[in-house]
Amino acid sequence: MTLPSHVPLAVATRNAxxxxxxxxxxxxxDADGVLLAYAGDPxxxxxSRSTLKPFQALAFVRDGGPEHxxxxxxxxxxxxxxxxxxxxxVDAVTSMLAKIDAPESDLRCGVHMPxxxxxxxxxxxxxVFDQRHHNCSGKHTGFLGYCCMHGYARAQYxxxxxALQQQISRDVxxxxxVPENELWFGIDGCSAPNFGMPLHRLALMWARLATGTxxxxxxxxxxxTRIYSAMAAHPLMVSGxxxxxxxxxxxxxxxxxxxxxxxxxxxxxxRSKGIGVAVKIADGDFSAVYxxxxxxxxxxxxxxxxxxxxxxxxxxxxxxxxxxxEVGQLKATVELTWA
Numbered sequence: 001m002t003l004p005s006h007v008p009l010a011v012a013t014r015n016a017x018x019x020x021x022x023x024x025x026x027x028x029x030d031a032d033g034v035l036l037a038y039a040g041d042p043x044x045x046x047x048s049r050s051t052l053k054p055f056q057a058l059a060f061v062r063d064g065g066p067e068h069x070x071x072x073x074x075x076x077x078x079x080x081x082x083x084x085x086x087x088x089x090v091d092a093v094t095s096m097l098a099k100i101d102a103p104e105s106d107l108r109c110g111v112h113m114p115x116x117x118x119x120x121x122x123x124x125x126x127x128v129f130d131q132r133h134h135n136c137s138g139k140h141t142g143f144l145g146y147c148c149m150h151g152y153a154r155a156q157y158x159x160x161x162x163a164l165q166q167q168i169s170r171d172v173x174x175x176x177x178v179p180e181n182e183l184w185f186g187i188d189g190c191s192a193p194n195f196g197m198p199l200h201r202l203a204l205m206w207a208r209l210a211t212g213t214x215x216x217x218x219x220x221x222x223x224x225t226r227i228y229s230a231m232a233a234h235p236l237m238v239s240g241x242x243x244x245x246x247x248x249x250x251x252x253x254x255x256x257x258x259x260x261x262x263x264x265x266x267x268x269x270x271r272s273k274g275i276g277v278a279v280k281i282a283d284g285d286f287s288a289v290y291x292x293x294x295x296x297x298x299x300x301x302x303x304x305x306x307x308x309x310x311x312x313x314x315x316x317x318x319x320x321x322x323x324x325x326e327v328g329q330l331k332a333t334v335e336l337t338w339a
Contacts, residue, residue, distance in 0.1 A: 258293070
């Protein structure tokens with residue numbers, strides 16, 4: 001086992017004393033794979049988790065799936081989403097399943113409480129949830145659409161040896177520049193195959209998404225551009241109300257898109273600069289991820305207003321107890337080193 005050489009990226013204080021330190025790493029890469037800036041260990045292997053979703057949708061888009069089934073751009077964005085399970089998301093999944101003529105029971109993502117709800121926003125009494133409410137249901141519906149379009153078995157669509165998953169593996173290897181046999185393999189929370197790679201290679205994938213460039217050629221480049229455009233135009237479908245990825249996308253006016261993943265990983269593609277950013281917080285704390293990402297984007301010279309905007313709650317936020325009293329602060333301490 002090789003431990004990554006992470007560094008402190010954010011700290012939480014209570015009464016001005018440090019209570020928590022969030023360690024991690026950052027990589028900033030251009031579409032040619034050149035490491036431009038970093039913090040910590042940009043070569044550390046990390047599982048991509050849900051930051052992989054735009055690239056898991058690539059095969060479906062490249063083969064003309066959205067046109068074949070009549071998916072809207074908002075529905076395409078949902079195939080790349082960790083959505084909140086709001087009604088707009090559930091309605092879109094319902095529409096997509098109808099278009100591919102697949103029942104909800106064909107999904108293999110499982111059921112959980114929609115991410116839209118929390119201890120301050122409880123679901124209505126008597127609410128019933130199914131797999132459409134799962135934050136990955138859009139991705140899984142895209143998986144099923146690929147199978148329906150090509151006549152592949154639906155029941156086994158998550159098997160590592162399935163034609164869909166084999167194609168995704170090839171796409172990930174090509175876009176990341178990591179040979180297939182060197183990618184880490186694991187199963188994600190939604191039961192889909194997932195891959196780990198050096199952090200700077202994950203950033204490369206996001207740079208290529210933002211710039212629409214690929215070593216695979218024109219059809220893949222067109223698909224990446226289509227995916228990016230759908231995500232930029234419909235960030236609510238990619239994330240959800242009150243979520244940081246939505247606020248980040250809205251703040252950029254379409255210049256960048258962001259996708260968070262479980263266990264503290266974040267991918268951002270910035271079109272105007274032609275770069276990809278990958279962040280990993282070792283302990284998986286989402287607040288530390290978002291505060292770090294915002295600080296990194298500012299250090300990259302991007303125009304990013306936080307005060308008085310929806311991003312204010314994520315940028316070095318005050319920490320409050322259950323009565324609402326301010327008891328501390330989370331502050332990003334990340335400092336990029338220019339390569």
